[in-house]
Amino acid sequence: MELSQLIINQETFSIRALVETHRRVKRVAPCYPMSMDDFYGQDLAFVHAEAFEALAVSAAETLLQFLGRGAPSRRVLDLGCGAGPLSRRLSEKGFSTWGLDLSPALIAVARERLPGAEFQCGSIHDARLPKAAAAAAVGEVLNYATAHDPAALSGVFARVFKALAPGGVFLFDLAGPGRVGAGRSFTEGANWAVGLVATESSDQLLRKISTFREVDEGVRCRSYEEHRLRLWPAASVVERLRACGFRAQELPGYSGATMPPSLHVYLAIKPSWRQKYAPSERSLSGCRAPRARRAENALCKNGKAAEKQQCSAPKGRKPGQLDQCCDCRNQDQREHREVAIVDKQPDQFVEG
Numbered sequence: 001m002e003l004s005q006l007i008i009n010q011e012t013f014s015i016r017a018l019v020e021t022h023r024r025v026k027r028v029a030p031c032y033p034m035s036m037d038d039f040y041g042q043d044l045a046f047v048h049a050e051a052f053e054a055l056a057v058s059a060a061e062t063l064l065q066f067l068g069r070g071a072p073s074r075r076v077l078d079l080g081c082g083a084g085p086l087s088r089r090l091s092e093k094g095f096s097t098w099g100l101d102l103s104p105a106l107i108a109v110a111r112e113r114l115p116g117a118e119f120q121c122g123s124i125h126d127a128r129l130p131k132a133a134a135a136a137a138v139g140e141v142l143n144y145a146t147a148h149d150p151a152a153l154s155g156v157f158a159r160v161f162k163a164l165a166p167g168g169v170f171l172f173d174l175a176g177p178g179r180v181g182a183g184r185s186f187t188e189g190a191n192w193a194v195g196l197v198a199t200e201s202s203d204q205l206l207r208k209i210s211t212f213r214e215v216d217e218g219v220r221c222r223s224y225e226e227h228r229l230r231l232w233p234a235a236s237v238v239e240r241l242r243a244c245g246f247r248a249q250e251l252p253g254y255s256g257a258t259m260p261p262s263l264h265v266y267l268a269i270k271p272s273w274r275q276k277y278a279p280s281e282r283s284l285s286g287c288r289a290p291r292a293r294r295a296e297n298a299l300c301k302n303g304k305a306a307e308k309q310q311c312s313a314p315k316g317r318k319p320g321q322l323d324q325c326c327d328c329r330n331q332d333q334r335e336h337r338e339v340a341i342v343d344k345q346p347d348q349f350v351e352g
């Protein structure tokens with residue numbers, strides 16, 4: 001009997017019913033509840049690596065659109081990397097990747113797949129983040145990271161902002177209210193099956209997951225995990241990003257992916273020292289503001305008027321280029337020196 005045939009009535013489907021029915025069909029190894037310390041244990045990690053990586057691959061294609069051509073010195077942080085599908089795609093394009101995940105089982109798979117890449121097992125809240133040109137957190141990573149503390153979201157944004165070089169890109173997704181979907185699902189492969197029951201209450205989502213995996217001929221082991229996520233409204237996310245210094249916007253989704261319900265994609269950019277225009281005047285796609293803009297209405301990034309009578313322009317200024325006040329020019333010079341330091345010391349880490 002196929003496992004899919006065990007689900008007769010979706011209205012009465014539960015993890016317990018699935019387990020008890022499957023017990024009568026095949027010999028099953030003992031199952032013990034897993035704590036959050038066993039987050040993505042051996043069985044669920046195996047299934048996730050085999051069948052649930054399409055979203056991360058699509059996210060990699062989206063990130064590549066903003067990164068352009070790769071170079072070994074251009075490092076990308078893969079936060080919540082799982083088994084490394086995003087890192088693998090970026091590595092193929094010439095980028096150096098650094099992956100982080102809370103699950104030892106997933107990290108083991110990632111290291112086996114990409115022995116030349118760097119993967120670390122740890123938490124996004126306190127792991128040492130290396131300097132990088134870009135960062136990604138795909139697959140509700142930040143929903144998990146903020147499940148027990150809503151203030152942690154701004155803390156993660158601040159840590160990523162600090163790790164990115166000026167002009168660095170941060171691509172990630174966050175589930176919002178309504179993410180529960182149908183509330184029940186069942187998926188199976190050649191030698192595994194997963195049953196899930198999800199409930200949503202206020203800003204919290206709880207998933208109860210039973211995983212069956214064949215470990216020997218006719219023998220399947222089963223495991224159980226409970227995943228808790230905090231749901232985030234889109235407006236709140238963009239507001240927090242901007243408060244940390246990012247230029248941010250919500251994207252329609254990842255390239256070529258059919259997005260799950262209420263899963264929102266965000267793009268945040270750390271302002272570059274080369275940038276001459278305010279965020280409202282230069283979109284994230286790189287389109288410059290019209291040159292015919294009136295100079296008397298222009299403000300430099302410190303909010304000071306950039307008119308000629310208030311601060312003189314540097315010699316050799318190009319026609320149509322905005323003047324800057326002295327404070328802004330000094331700040332640009334400091335940021336330029338920081339970029340030089342990052343390029344010379346690619347292995348420098350930042351602490352939380």
